Amino acid sequence: MTGIKRTFIGIFGRRNQGKSALLNAIAKQDLAIVSSIPGTTTDPVKKSIEILGIGPAVLVDTAGIDDLGSALGQQRVGRSLEAIDSIDAAILVISHNTIEKSDIELITSFKNKKLPFLIVHNKSDEETLSATLRTQLESQGAPVVECSAVTPTGIEKVVEALVTLVPEKEGEGTLLGDLVQRGEWVALVMPQDSEAPAGRLIRPQVQVIRDLLDHHAIPVAMQPEELDGFLKRQTPALVVTDSQVFAQVAPQVPAEVPLTSFSIVLARAKGHFDLFINNTQYIDNLKDDDKILMLESCTHTATCDDIGRHKIPTLLQKKTGKKLQFVFVAALAPLPQNLDNYAFAIQCGGCMVTRRQLWNRVETLKEAGVPVSNYGMTLAYLTGIFDRVTSFFTKQKNSQI
Numbered sequence: 001m002t003g004i005k006r007t008f009i010g011i012f013g014r015r016n017q018g019k020s021a022l023l024n025a026i027a028k029q030d031l032a033i034v035s036s037i038p039g040t041t042t043d044p045v046k047k048s049i050e051i052l053g054i055g056p057a058v059l060v061d062t063a064g065i066d067d068l069g070s071a072l073g074q075q076r077v078g079r080s081l082e083a084i085d086s087i088d089a090a091i092l093v094i095s096h097n098t099i100e101k102s103d104i105e106l107i108t109s110f111k112n113k114k115l116p117f118l119i120v121h122n123k124s125d126e127e128t129l130s131a132t133l134r135t136q137l138e139s140q141g142a143p144v145v146e147c148s149a150v151t152p153t154g155i156e157k158v159v160e161a162l163v164t165l166v167p168e169k170e171g172e173g174t175l176l177g178d179l180v181q182r183g184e185w186v187a188l189v190m191p192q193d194s195e196a197p198a199g200r201l202i203r204p205q206v207q208v209i210r211d212l213l214d215h216h217a218i219p220v221a222m223q224p225e226e227l228d229g230f231l232k233r234q235t236p237a238l239v240v241t242d243s244q245v246f247a248q249v250a251p252q253v254p255a256e257v258p259l260t261s262f263s264i265v266l267a268r269a270k271g272h273f274d275l276f277i278n279n280t281q282y283i284d285n286l287k288d289d290d291k292i293l294m295l296e297s298c299t300h301t302a303t304c305d306d307i308g309r310h311k312i313p314t315l316l317q318k319k320t321g322k323k324l325q326f327v328f329v330a331a332l333a334p335l336p337q338n339l340d341n342y343a344f345a346i347q348c349g350g351c352m353v354t355r356r357q358l359w360n361r362v363e364t365l366k367e368a369g370v371p372v373s374n375y376g377m378t379l380a381y382l383t384g385i386f387d388r389v390t391s392f393f394t395k396q397k398n399s400q401i
Contacts, residue, residue, distance in 0.1 A: 006048070006056045006057060006058055006354065007051075007054050007055065007056070007057045007058070007088050007089070007166050007354075008057070008058045008060060008086060008087040008088050008089075008354060008356075008357070009057055009058070009059050009060065009087060009088065009089050009090070009091065009162065009166070010060040010062060010083050010084065010086075010087040010089075010090045010091070011023055011059060011060065011061050011062060011090075011091045011093060012062050012065060012080065012083075012084075012090055012091065012092050012093070012106050013064070013065060013092055013093035013094060013103065013106075014064050014065055014066040014094075014100065014102055014103065015063075015064030015066055015067055016064070017064075017093045017094055017095045017122055017123075018093060018095060018122040018123055018149050018150070019061055019062070019064075019093045020061050021122075021149035021150055022091070022093055022120065022122060022147075022149040022158070023047060023059050023061045024149070025147075025149040025150075025152040025155045025158075026049070026051070026059065026155060026158065026159060027047060027049045027059065029049075045060070045061040046058050046059070046060050046061075047059045047061070051159060051162065051163070052159075052163075053159075053160075053163035054162065054163055054166050060083055060086070060087060062079070062080035062083050063076035063077065063079065063080050064076070064077075064080075065077055065080055065081075065102045065103075065105075065106060066100070066102045081109070082334055084109055084110070084113055084115065085113070085332075085357070085360040085361070085364075086332050086353075086357050086360075087115070087356070088115075088116075088166060088354060088356050089115065089116045089117065089118070089162065089165050089166050090106075090110050090115055090116070090117040090118070091117065091118050091119075091120055091158075091162075092106055092107065092110075092117060092118070092119045092120065092142075093120050093122050094119065094120070094121055094122070095121065095122045095123040095126070095127070096123065096126065096127050097121075097127060097129065097130050097133050099133065099136070099137070107119075107140055107142075110142075111141075113360070116142075116165045116166070117142050117165070118142055118143050118144075118145065118158070118161050118162060118165055119137050119140065119142050119143070119144045119145070120144075120145050120146075120147060120158055121133075121134075121137075121144065121145070121146045121147070122147060122148065122149055123148060123149075123150070124146045124147055124148045124153065124154065125148040125150060125151050125153065126148075128146065129144075129146045143161040143164070143165065145157050145158050145161050174211055174214075174215065174269075175207060175208055175211040175265050175266070175268075175269050176208065176211055176212060176215075176217070176238070176240075176265060177211055177212070177214060177215030177217070179238075179392070179393070180212065180215065180217045180237055180238060181217070181237065182215065182216040182217065183216065183217070183218065184217050184218065184236070184237035184238075185217075185218045185220060185234055185235075185236040185237060186212055186217055186218065186219050186220070186236055186237060186238045186239075186240065187220050187222065187227065187230060187231070187234075187236040187238070187239045187240070188205065188208065188209065188219050188220065188221045188222070188240050188241075189222060189223070189224055189227055189239065189240070189241035189242065189245065189249050190205050190221055190222070190223065190241075190242060191223055191224055191242055191244070191245050192223060202351070203351040203352065204262040204263070204265070204266055204349055204351045205221075205262060207266075207351065208240060208262060208265060209221065217237075220234075220236070224241075224245050224248050224249055227239075227249060227252050227253075228252050231252065231253070231254070231257075235254075235257065236257060237258070238257070238258045238259075238260070238392065239253050239257060239258070239259045239260075240259075240260055240261060240262060240265060241259070241260075241261055241262075242261065242262060243261040243262070243263045243264070243307065243375055243376040243379040243380070244307045244311055244379065246261065246379055246380055246383045246385060246389070247383050250383065250385050250388070258391075258392035259385070259388055259389055259392070260376075260389045260390070260392050260393070261376040261379070261380070261389060262349060262376070263348065263349040263374055263375045263376030263377075263379075264349075264374065264376040264377060264380070264389060264390065264393075265349075266349035266350060266351055267349060267350075267374045267376065267377070268393055269355070270349075270350050270355050270358045270359070271355060271358070271359050271362075272358075272359070272362045272366075272372075273393070275362070275366065275372070276347075276372065276373050276374040276377050277377065277390055277394075279371040279372055279373050280373040280374075280377045280378060280381045280386065281381075282343075282344055282371040282373075283316070283319070283320065283344070283373070283378070283381055283382070284320075285343075286316075286320050286322050286324060286343060286344060287322060287343070288322050288323050288324075289323060289324070289325060290322065290324055290325065290343035290344065291324075291325045291326075291327060291341055291342045291343060292313075292316070292324050292325065292326050292327070292342070292343065292344050292345070292346065293327050293329065293335070293336070293339075293342045293344070293345040293346070293365075293370070294308050294309070294312070294313070294326055294327065294328045294329070294345075294346055295329050295345060295346065295347040295348060295361065296308050296328065296329065296330045296331070296348050297331065297332070297347075297348050297349075297350045297351070297352050297353045297357075297358065298330070298331060298348075298351070298352040307375060307379075308328070308346075308348060308375065309328065311379075312346060312375065312378060312379065312382075313326050315379070315382045315383075316378070316382060319382045327342075331352075332353065332357060335361065335364060335365070339364070339365065339368035339369075339370050340368060340369070340370075342370050343370075343371075344370070344371050344372070344373070345365050345370050345371070345372040345373070346372070346373050346374070346375060346378050347361070347362060347372055347373070347374055347375070348374075348375045349374070349375060349376065376389070377389075377390065
């Protein structure tokens with residue numbers, strides 16, 4: 001779907017294999033600093049480009065995976081490994097017919113994560129890839145390409161391999177286009193309060209509007225105060241609201257008109273929808289001093305109206321009558337190490353991250369046994385309208401079986 005997906009491609013390998021030079025060659029720009037000094041790249045560096053055949057992409061240049069000689073080097077390696085959870089495809093860069101233990105460990109990590117990857121033998125202007133090593137590399141089940149990022153020679157073949165490698169935008173083909181018919185009206189309730197950015201709409205709202213337009217439905221945007229007047233003139237096929245005004249909007253919408261939220265719509269597109277539905281009920285099991293993990297997929301300055309920092313914690317404690325502890329993780333920062341200390345997790349809609357990035361995060365929580373819900377579903381549960389705002393999707397799903 002338009003606007004929902006950028007393909008993240010990570011470039012990995014040992015120090016001084018030409019990872020940064022390869023990034024520059026693919027982008028056809030001098031974006032990353034290139035030096036013969038090992039360890040020039042420290043933290044992962046992201047560069048946005050457009051790749052023909054892939055579309056909008058972000059190249060992630062990582063630090064050398066073999067930089068373990070100091071505490072700082074180990075931190076750099078840790079950051080590189082963390083990047084694996086944030087990408088859609090990987091490039092392993094080697095050179096001079098050498099593959100080492102750290103390279104094999106990277107390949108193992110890619111396979112364990114079911115991450116498509118490409119092996120690039122760089123610096124072919126200095127030493128070409130031997131037939132023996134090529135056979136060994138091809139046995140790993142990934143494309144093998146030889147190139148020189150400095151010349152540059154063979155870069156076109158690297159890009160061609162990437163195009164065949166990058167996975168389809170699975171699960172992100174549409175938000176509502178398969179559920180709303182051509183010509184149907186959809187009311188979009190979008191409060192412009194202190195949390196709304198000045199002069200623009202937030203990304204989920206833009207994504208839903210574009211998706212509806214692409215499928216020839218008729219989106220009508222309004223603030224909560226205008227909803228009652230609109231409903232008196234028109235009966236929409238669906239009402240989509242910002243989750244934080246559920247309590248204000250729900251009483252206005254007739255029972256026969258489906259109601260949901262932008263956050264819940266995104267949860268369906270991003271995956272783990274059924275998991276969120278089943279896990280939300282764990283709210284009833286919360287006890288005093290339980291730790292709740294609040295997962296935001298963007299970074300912003302919090303206000304008193306902030307849905308994740310203030311509104312959900314306040315409503316959650318009021319509804320349960322428990323004194324709870326809240327820990328916040330913003331953007332793609334790593335999850336806390338001791339996940340078994342957490343009783344519950346609540347993930348935002350994830351409009352600023354890819355499906356894979358969100359999927360990996362939720363899978364980690366799932367494997368750790370931490371029940372996880374979604375912002376919109378949590379607010380619906382706390383407001384007493386959970387079944388109503390999720391039934392639109394479950395009914396459609398059952399009708400397709």
